[in-house]
Amino acid sequence: MDSDLRLAHLHEWIKETFGDIPYTLEPASEDASFRRYFRLSSEQGQYIAVDAPPEKESNEAFVTVTHLLEAEGLPVPHIHYSFMDAGYFLLDDFGNTLLLDILDAENADNLYSDALEALTVIQQAPAHSLPKYSQELLLQEMELFQQWFLLRLLDIKLSDSSVQVLRRAFAHLTNNALDQPQVFVHRDYHSRNLMKIDTDWPGIIDYQDAVCGPLTYDAVSLLRDCYIQWPNERVRTWALDYRDRLMEKNIVPHISDETFLKWFDLMGVQRHLKAIGIFARLNLRDKKPGYLKDIPRTLGYIKSVAPKYPETRELADFIDEKVVF
Numbered sequence: 001m002d003s004d005l006r007l008a009h010l011h012e013w014i015k016e017t018f019g020d021i022p023y024t025l026e027p028a029s030e031d032a033s034f035r036r037y038f039r040l041s042s043e044q045g046q047y048i049a050v051d052a053p054p055e056k057e058s059n060e061a062f063v064t065v066t067h068l069l070e071a072e073g074l075p076v077p078h079i080h081y082s083f084m085d086a087g088y089f090l091l092d093d094f095g096n097t098l099l100l101d102i103l104d105a106e107n108a109d110n111l112y113s114d115a116l117e118a119l120t121v122i123q124q125a126p127a128h129s130l131p132k133y134s135q136e137l138l139l140q141e142m143e144l145f146q147q148w149f150l151l152r153l154l155d156i157k158l159s160d161s162s163v164q165v166l167r168r169a170f171a172h173l174t175n176n177a178l179d180q181p182q183v184f185v186h187r188d189y190h191s192r193n194l195m196k197i198d199t200d201w202p203g204i205i206d207y208q209d210a211v212c213g214p215l216t217y218d219a220v221s222l223l224r225d226c227y228i229q230w231p232n233e234r235v236r237t238w239a240l241d242y243r244d245r246l247m248e249k250n251i252v253p254h255i256s257d258e259t260f261l262k263w264f265d266l267m268g269v270q271r272h273l274k275a276i277g278i279f280a281r282l283n284l285r286d287k288k289p290g291y292l293k294d295i296p297r298t299l300g301y302i303k304s305v306a307p308k309y310p311e312t313r314e315l316a317d318f319i320d321e322k323v324v325f
Contacts, residue, residue: 010038010051013088017081018044025049028096033057039093047080047090054087062089062208064129068184069207072125074118075199076207094203100191100227108230111202112222115194116242118201119186119218120249127184133213138174142166142270144277149295153280156322165314172311173273176266180214181252187211189218190225215252216260220268226275226298239264265305269312272298295325 014023023042034056038049052059063084069076077091103111131137146166150156158166186193187209195203219242223235243260246252275298279291299319306316 006051006053009086010049010088013083013086014040014049014090017090018042040090046093048077048093050087050089050091052087052089054085057087058208059084059087059089061210065207065210068125068129068210069122069204072121074121074125075197075201075203077203077205094195094197094205097196098192099194099196099202100225102196103191103228108234112238113241114201115189115222116219116238116245118204119189119222119242120245120251121201122186122189122204122218123183123215123246124249124251125184127182127210127212130184130210130212133177133182133185133211133217135174135178137211138177138270139170141274141277142170142173144281145273146277148277148280148284150323152284154323154325162318162322165318169312169315173266173270176263176311177214177217177270180216180263180267182212183215183251185211185213185217186221187213187217189221191222191228194222214263214267215246216264216267217271220264220271224268224272224301226272226279226294229297229300232304236261262309266309266311269302269306269315272301276302299323299325 011025014025021042021044023040023044025038025040028037028039028048034053036051038051040047040049052062063079063082066076066079070078077094079089079091081090082088099111099115146158150158186204186207188206189204193204193206195205197203216239219239223230223238223242239261240257243252243255243257247254276295279295279298282288282291303316303319306312306319
């Protein structure tokens with residue numbers, strides 16, 4: 001079903017839901033997925049209308065995770081109306097202000113403090129019903145870097161020795177993830193999925209891919225964000241502050257600075273390999289070239305972190321020698 005037909009059916013469902021009440025529907029934001037968002041204004045109230053084709057989007061997971069996070073008192077968009085068979089939803093409207101829009105050097109400490117405090121609550125939410133962040137999934141994600149970025153976007157011909165370097169690095173990064181305490185992971189917790197709303201914590205969106213996975217995944221997503229960069233020492237301070245909060249709340253036992261930072265750093269390498277692969281795929285497959293501008297920053301994280309650890313030194317050398325972007 002093409003998008004115009006889906007939009008026509010969305011209008012039909014809204015009219016069935018609201019009756020004869022007049023309303024307007026305007027595009028609200030873009031998304032890297034197949035979902036579309038519209039702002040619905042009417043006498044009945046203001047909502048975000050979501051068009052999420054059920055054959056392409058995880059709508060059941062979206063509903064499940066919404067209810068899990070709402071039960072913890074977290075600010076996620078309440079689902080007011082839904083038509084699951086078609087993939088249509090009407091949600092709370094959190095406005096237009098992303099954390100990314102307002103972050104600066106002066107307010108970053110306070111905004112990240114609030115976001116990290118909310119994350120401690122997320123990571124205490126029950127995760128037993130979520131998919132596992134398995135070895136297979138972690139490896140699949142890093143393969144995106146090889147397949148979409150190296151082979152397709154850059155057209156690099158990988159030698160057998162280069163393939164082995166990537167495989168060894170991927171195995172080390174997978175082990176690092178699986179060795180950590182496994183908790184509720186939002187999986188895309190960053191400045192474009194956190195919103196400035198009238199609560200102590202930021203509004204949280206785009207969590208339908210949540211899993212039970214590594215403790216540091218969401219923290220590194222936030223603090224080494226693909227869309228905004230901070231000095232390393234500041235990131236280190238925030239990361240260890242987050243570790244302290246986890247220990248104070250008895251979410252984890254004592255974890256040394258060295259252990260936590262290694263978990264955090266290597267988890268970031270895994271995530272950033274995945275993100276680069278996704279950005280390349282968005283350009284090549286989905287005709288969304290805007291994400292290419294975020295690759296240098298994301299690749300820069302890997303180039304700054306990977307040389308520090310024996311597990312990723314070969315990967316760092318490979319990127320220095322072979323990857324020009």
